[in-house]
Amino acid sequence: MKLLAIRIQAGHEIEDGLAYYLQNDLQAVGLESRKRSDFIAEGQKNDSSLVELDDIENLPEDLELTAFFDAKANKEELLEKLNNKIKEMQGYGLDAGHVEIDTRYIADEDWNTAWQKYYHVIDFSRNLAIVPEWEDYQPAFPDQKLIRLDPGLAFGTGGHTTTQLVLLAMERAMTKPLSVMDVGTGSGILAIAASLMGAKNVLATDISDEAVTAAQENIKLNGIDNITVKKANLLKDTDQSFDLIIANILAEILLDLIPDLDDHLNKNGQVIFSGIDYKQLPKIEKSLNENGFDIKMKMQEKRWIGLLIGRKDK
Numbered sequence: 010m011k012l013l014a015i016r017i018q019a020g021h022e023i024e025d026g027l028a029y030y031l032q033n034d035l036q037a038v039g040l041e042s043r044k045r046s047d048f049i050a051e052g053q054k055n056d057s058s059l060v061e062l063d064d065i066e067n068l069p070e071d072l073e074l075t076a077f078f079d080a081k082a083n084k085e086e087l088l089e090k091l092n093n094k095i096k097e098m099q100g101y102g103l104d105a106g107h108v109e110i111d112t113r114y115i116a117d118e119d120w121n122t123a124w125q126k127y128y129h130v131i132d133f134s135r136n137l138a139i140v141p142e143w144e145d146y147q148p149a150f151p152d153q154k155l156i157r158l159d160p161g162l163a164f165g166t167g168g169h170t171t172t173q174l175v176l177l178a179m180e181r182a183m184t185k186p187l188s189v190m191d192v193g194t195g196s197g198i199l200a201i202a203a204s205l206m207g208a209k210n211v212l213a214t215d216i217s218d219e220a221v222t223a224a225q226e227n228i229k230l231n232g233i234d235n236i237t238v239k240k241a242n243l244l245k246d247t248d249q250s251f252d253l254i255i256a257n258i259l260a261e262i263l264l265d266l267i268p269d270l271d272d273h274l275n276k277n278g279q280v281i282f283s284g285i286d287y288k289q290l291p292k293i294e295k296s297l298n299e300n301g302f303d304i305k306m307k308m309q310e311k312r313w314i315g316l317l318i319g320r321k322d323k
């Protein structure tokens with residue numbers, strides 16, 4: 010199989026949003042990112058290594074993001090959507106820098122193994138590690154829980170900041186066995202984490218067929234039997250209620266979810282949101298407030314916000 014590689018050179022401020030869009034909306038099968046600042050940081054770590062930036066081959070001006078697609082994908086349509094997305098992000102006030110996009114077709118000989126080099130064990134916390142299916146890993150503590158993952162085409166390798174903010178909040182929220190709903194499960198990573206953290210049962214949903222299949226396969230890989238996976242749109246296709254609802258989706262989509270939260274939360278129920286760009290936080294705060302919720306804990310890493318939410322105290 011051949012692959013279509015689309016290379017975008019731009020300003021680093023649009024990296025997170027663009028990477029998310031390429032993977033999540035345009036269904037890129039892989040992404041490669043190189044940033045000038047990474048090389049500078051590397052050079053500063055060890056002054057004696059005397060990294061000369063000019064010696065590094067093809068060092069990007071700022072950000073260079075390459076997305077890989079099936080060669081049968083419609084190139085013109087992808088480029089149009091990509092350009093529109095960049096304009097939209099500029100509209101939010103992000104500095105996209107000088108944007109250049111080029112494309113090429115490449116052979117896929119080593120793709121299966123080549124892209125694996127970007128996924129390694131994430132030794133996330135004392136209690137949790139995320140381990141690619143093909144890697145061997147010996148935990149430092151025998152009771153550290155391992156999430157085995159084949160990320161496939163769905164979002165959720167564990168490497169993205171937004172996923173990690175949810176995992177942090179889950180460690181805080183899941184102090185007893187809870188019923189959990191994972192909205193927008195992607196690879197199933199958070200549903201699997203919930204089960205390993207002692208959830209009573211988990212409903213994992215996603216609007217995308219690829220995600221539903223990937224989640225089912227990853228759940229099987231982990232030998233877990235208390236997770237149900239369903240194709241569904243937010244909370245609209247379920248009449249159950251839960252002790253904990255988690256959702257790592259962009260802010261615009263979370264805004265649609267908030268009015269349905271109360272009907273699907275048990276007494277003392279909690280909610281974890283991630284995927285919120287810090288510039289979108291005021292809108293989310295306002296909507297939560299209008300719907301009877303308070304933010305109990307707020308986390309930020311880079312531009313991403315994660316929230317632990319509960320009903321307002323009476």
Ligand SMILES: C[S@@+](CC[C@H](N)C(=O)[O-])C[C@H]1O[C@@H](n2cnc3c(N)ncnc32)[C@H](O)[C@@H]1O
Pocket residue numbers: 033163164165166167169171172175192193194195196197198199214215216217220241242243257258259262284
């Ligand atoms: C950022 S990914 C999160 C994946 C995973 N939960 C994680 O945290 O790594 C967002 C997921 O939400 C799904 N999604 C988007 N809109 C949705 C909707 N209206 N209802 C359900 N899922 C949706 C996408 O298909 C995607 O898999």
